[in-house]
Amino acid sequence: MDHLDHLESLGVHILREAYANFKNMCMLWSIGKDSTVLLWLARKAFLGHVPFPLVHIDTNFKIPEMIEYRDRLTKEWHLDMVYGQNTEALKSKNTFPDGNADRLTCCKLLKTTALKHTLSGQWPRYRFNHAAGKYEVDANIEPFTGVIVGLRADEEGSRSKERYFSPRDRQNEWDIADQPPEFWNQFKTDFAPGTHVRIHPLLDWTELNVWEYIEREKIPTVSLYYNQGDGKRYRSLGCEPCTNPIDSQARNPKEIIEELRSGQLSNIAERSGRAQDAEDGGGLETLRKDGYM
Amino acid sequence: MTQESPGNLETMNIVIAGHVDHGKSTVIGRLLADTDSLPKGKLQQVKETCRRNSKPFEYAFLLDALKDEQAQGITIDSARVFFKTDKRHYIIIDAPGHIEFLKNMVTGASHAEAALLVIDAEEGVRENSRRHGYMISMLGIKQMVVLVNKMDLVNYNQETFDAIVAEYTEFLDGIGLTAKAFIPVSGMEGDVIASLSNKMPWYSDQTTLQALDNFEKEPLPTDKPFRLPVQDVYKFTKSGDKRRIVAGTVETGKVQPGEEVVFYPSGKKSVVSSLEVFNADCPSDFSAGQAASFTLEEQIYIARGQLAAKANELAPKVSKRLRVNLFWMGKQPLETGKDYLLKVGTVKESVRVEEILSVMDASDLNSAQKKDKIEYHDVAECILSCRHAVAFDTVEDISSTGRFVIIDDYEIRGGGIIREALADQQEHMRQQVMQRNLKWASSAIGRTQRWERYNQKAALILVTGKRNVGKKTLAKAIEQRLFTDGKIVYFMGIANVLYGVDADIKKPGDDETHRPEHVRRLAEIANLLLDAGVILVVTAIGLTQNELEIIQNVVDSDLIEPIWLGDEPTDIDFAMKVPNLDDFEDTLDRVKGLLQSKGIIFKA
Numbered sequence: 001m002d003h004l005d006h007l008e009s010l011g012v013h014i015l016r017e018a019y020a021n022f023k024n025m026c027m028l029w030s031i032g033k034d035s036t037v038l039l040w041l042a043r044k045a046f047l048g049h050v051p052f053p054l055v056h057i058d059t060n061f062k063i064p065e066m067i068e069y070r071d072r073l074t075k076e077w078h079l080d081m082v083y084g085q086n087t088e089a090l091k092s093k094n095t096f097p098d099g100n101a102d103r104l105t106c107c108k109l110l111k112t113t114a115l116k117h118t119l120s121g122q123w124p125r126y127r128f129n130h131a132a133g134k135y136e137v138d139a140n141i142e143p144f145t146g147v148i149v150g151l152r153a154d155e156e157g158s159r160s161k162e163r164y165f166s167p168r169d170r171q172n173e174w175d176i177a178d179q180p181p182e183f184w185n186q187f188k189t190d191f192a193p194g195t196h197v198r199i200h201p202l203l204d205w206t207e208l209n210v211w212e213y214i215e216r217e218k219i220p221t222v223s224l225y226y227n228q229g230d231g232k233r234y235r236s237l238g239c240e241p242c243t244n245p246i247d248s249q250a251r252n253p254k255e256i257i258e259e260l261r262s263g264q265l266s267n268i269a270e271r272s273g274r275a276q277d278a279e280d281g282g283g284l285e286t287l288r289k290d291g292y293m
Numbered sequence: 294m295t296q297e298s299p300g301n302l303e304t305m306n307i308v309i310a311g312h313v314d315h316g317k318s319t320v321i322g323r324l325l326a327d328t329d330s331l332p333k334g335k336l337q338q339v340k341e342t343c344r345r346n347s348k349p350f351e352y353a354f355l356l357d358a359l360k361d362e363q364a365q366g367i368t369i370d371s372a373r374v375f376f377k378t379d380k381r382h383y384i385i386i387d388a389p390g391h392i393e394f395l396k397n398m399v400t401g402a403s404h405a406e407a408a409l410l411v412i413d414a415e416e417g418v419r420e421n422s423r424r425h426g427y428m429i430s431m432l433g434i435k436q437m438v439v440l441v442n443k444m445d446l447v448n449y450n451q452e453t454f455d456a457i458v459a460e461y462t463e464f465l466d467g468i469g470l471t472a473k474a475f476i477p478v479s480g481m482e483g484d485v486i487a488s489l490s491n492k493m494p495w496y497s498d499q500t501t502l503q504a505l506d507n508f509e510k511e512p513l514p515t516d517k518p519f520r521l522p523v524q525d526v527y528k529f530t531k532s533g534d535k536r537r538i539v540a541g542t543v544e545t546g547k548v549q550p551g552e553e554v555v556f557y558p559s560g561k562k563s564v565v566s567s568l569e570v571f572n573a574d575c576p577s578d579f580s581a582g583q584a585a586s587f588t589l590e591e592q593i594y595i596a597r598g599q600l601a602a603k604a605n606e607l608a609p610k611v612s613k614r615l616r617v618n619l620f621w622m623g624k625q626p627l628e629t630g631k632d633y634l635l636k637v638g639t640v641k642e643s644v645r646v647e648e649i650l651s652v653m654d655a656s657d658l659n660s661a662q663k664k665d666k667i668e669y670h671d672v673a674e675c676i677l678s679c680r681h682a683v684a685f686d687t688v689e690d691i692s693s694t695g696r697f698v699i700i701d702d703y704e705i706r707g708g709g710i711i712r713e714a715l716a717d718q719q720e721h722m723r724q725q726v727m728q729r730n731l732k733w734a735s736s737a738i739g740r741t742q743r744w745e746r747y748n749q750k751a752a753l754i755l756v757t758g759k760r761n762v763g764k765k766t767l768a769k770a771i772e773q774r775l776f777t778d779g780k781i782v783y784f785m786g787i788a789n790v791l792y793g794v795d796a797d798i799k800k801p802g803d804d805e806t807h808r809p810e811h812v813r814r815l816a817e818i819a820n821l822l823l824d825a826g827v828i829l830v831v832t833a834i835g836l837t838q839n840e841l842e843i844i845q846n847v848v849d850s851d852l853i854e855p856i857w858l859g860d861e862p863t864d865i866d867f868a869m870k871v872p873n874l875d876d877f878e879d880t881l882d883r884v885k886g887l888l889q890s891k892g893i894i895f896k897a
Contacts, residue, residue: 001513003303008584009542009582012584013584016524016541016584017639019525020524020597040572043572044570044571044584045584046527047534047538047570048534049532154375163400180396180704180705181396181400181705181708182403182705183399183698184432184693184696184708186696186705186708188704190634190703190704192702217572
């Protein structure tokens with residue numbers, strides 16, 4: 001078994017533990033490379049099936065290609081696709097692109113707040129109806145008690161402190177200073193009513209591992225990650241107004257792997273193109289304590 | 294952080310442990326700086342922050358990525374740090390040395406392949422130097438190097454170093470652990486981290502970096518007996534997938550199609566039919582470390598929590614009673630007589646501490662004391678008693694299936710290793726059942742196939758309570774109601790068994806002596822009828838918890854629905870309690886509701 005095989009097996013193991021223990025579980029799919037690898041791991045774990053809903057928080061400012069890609073895979077892979085949105089903030093134009101909020105507030109409203117209310121079922125969930133070929137308001141408003149997230153420990157400081165199974169209290173808050181222990185392959189799969197658990201199967205993956213796995217498994221990804229001839233590509237995907245591409249010649253996963261291995265990017269943070277991080281004192285900690293992914 | 298590498302280098306997880314303020318973070322900071330593993334500008338940025346706050350710069354600050362941490366000046370959690378040498382990639386897990394954060398240390402260390410333990414040359418061996426050493430041993434980490442740090446503070450004195458080596462070696466001997474090496478270093482000054490130091494001409498052995506590279510990658514335990522704790526059995530019928538797939542991660546050994554596997558504690562056996570994978574070529578076997586999925590030739594009923602082994606290899610132990618070593622991290626002490634949950638492999642079972650054999654003193658871990666409870670951060674030897682038998686190995690036989698955790702109030706509060714399987718009351722009967730399951734001739738028609746055809750799940754509805762409370766009346770009414778609903782249901786009166794199957798042991802006025810055997814035979818008959826897919830309604834007078842456990846041993850325990858009739862307290866684990874039959878129709882509706890909620894019958 002090589003390193004990728006180990007990571008894959010552990011990821012599959014964690015997904016199966018989660019599925020066996022959480023009745024109302026979902027997986028967050030941001031359409032980015034990490035959560036798409038996560039989705040692929042789910043297909044590995046459940047032999048081609050994905051037996052729980054995928055949840056996308058649609059800020060309405062995502063790059064259009066991301067939404068097209070999401071809906072294409074939903075149909076091709078028969079995914080149980082659900083999205084949620086902060087329609088109120090969008091309607092009242094209380095956003096950064098509309099000029100009425102700073103980046104952090106906008107992130108909080110369109111992502112964190114939308115995520116919390118979508119998970120709890122307080123706000124409408126839009127579920128893809130495969131027969132009708134469109135999204136419909138979902139009748140199921142039960143809160144999700146297990147939420148699978150594709151974050152990685154090497155992305156930034158606060159994420160390096162995460163557990164594979166990480167509890168969130170009733171307010172969705174994360175108590176970094178008092179986290180439960182994880183022994184061997186025994187995780188926190190018991191939870192008090194009203195709380196939920198975030199599950200992080202990709203915690204030990206690096207950016208390079210993710211691309212190596214995408215290349216090995218031939219996982220379809222959005223073309224925004226690749227240089228389309230203008231010498232630029234996105235290294236991390238987010239909302240259009242707050243995400244900038246980096247200079248790169250890499251046109252496919254193989255070239256990205258070479259680029260990462262060459263060390264050209266080793267002194268630039270992966271999320272350097274994400275403007276909200278810079279506003280949070282160079283990390284995501286303030287956002288994350290409050291429930292951000 | 295750094296990702297450049299010429300090719301596919303191997304990766305190793307290392308935990309760095311030791312007492313608080315003995316300089317772990319400084320050593321790591323120095324390792325990062327000396328291997329050029331820092332992002333550009335990071336060092337300058339941290340130095341600048343220190344200058345602004347008029348604090349002397351320390352390499353430890355490099356690691357304190359979190360704002361909280363910098364405020365408190367101690368590592369709260371096990372931060373992961375990535376760096377590489379020419380030999381391999383390292384993930385360094387920085388385990389907090391502060392006693393409050395022992396659970397974080399354990400979390401970090403339990404995924405490590407090797408350990409660096411840091412001892413302050415000036416302070417010497419302290420409480421957590423010992424406790425972390427003990428944890429490292431219990432967590433199963435076999436390779437450890439001890440760094441005697443802050444040599445600069447003791448003038449690089451060799452005698453000081455030698456004295457610590459002697460003292461700590463004696464402690465390690467006592468717990469059966471051997472350090473691969475002791476290295477004198479100074480994280481602050483950078484001595485013997487990446488290169489030898491002229492300040493310590495008396496030391497010419499390996500540097501810290503060399504010691505890391507000298508750790509050996511432990512081979513996966515593929516040569517041990519096969520063990521796979523069943524995580525789940527999948528059937529994605531709704532998506533048109535007919536496969537019934539057993540899923541789990543192989544802990545040890547390997548398995549391939551055609552091999553006979555036995556599932557413990559039930560002892561049910563079958564033959565592996567096919568290995569299942571997604572988007573990959575089908576492998577010839579699944580071996581240690583791999584997440585596996587396979588189908589079976591016979592449609593035997595197995596579920597999450599069972600332990601798969603091979604028929605021709607060492608069998609796992611099965612018992613309700615275990616002798617263990619454990620460490621406790623709950624603020625509330627671990628006490629005898631209180632209910633907890635035990636997790637071993639994928640099984641979760643109700644457990645109590647039967648007896649505390651000894652508790653090691655938390656500060657020196659040298660002397661064993663007799664205590665009546667196990668307190669926060671205590672290390673103890675005790676006997677655990679589970680409600681139902683579980684399958685496991687002793688840690689000496691197979692370490693990965695010889696480990697457990699204890700859950701109290703939704704949290705993992707303790708963990709440990711199993712030293713011995715102790716005898717329990719029902720051992721003999723369990724052996725009989727295992728033998729029966731081993732010899733069981735499976736029908737070609739699987740259990741779930743029958744259930745689908747009959748549109749019901751088989752179940753044993755066990756109506757019990759004191760004499761003359763109306764058990765038979767209720768049981769027959771349940772049968773009638775389900776029969777009317779079109780279910781395949783059968784009322785089996787106890788007399789039908791007592792004077793037939795039990796004729797050889799049934800003696801007038803001698804009911805109690807043979808009662809366990811009566812119960813066993815009743816359960817065996819029930820087992821046959823359940824296998825046939827029937828919903829069985831049985832009455833029994835004043836069933837005790839012990840007798841219910843006999844039945845649970847014989848019949849798949851998740852098929853049993855005990856109903857207690859009467860308003861007095863009872864010790865048995867009932868699925869439903871009916872105080873009286875005053876509102877008969879309502880009682881029947883409640884029974885139906887119970888069966889629906891358990892998925893035995895479906896809502897119309």
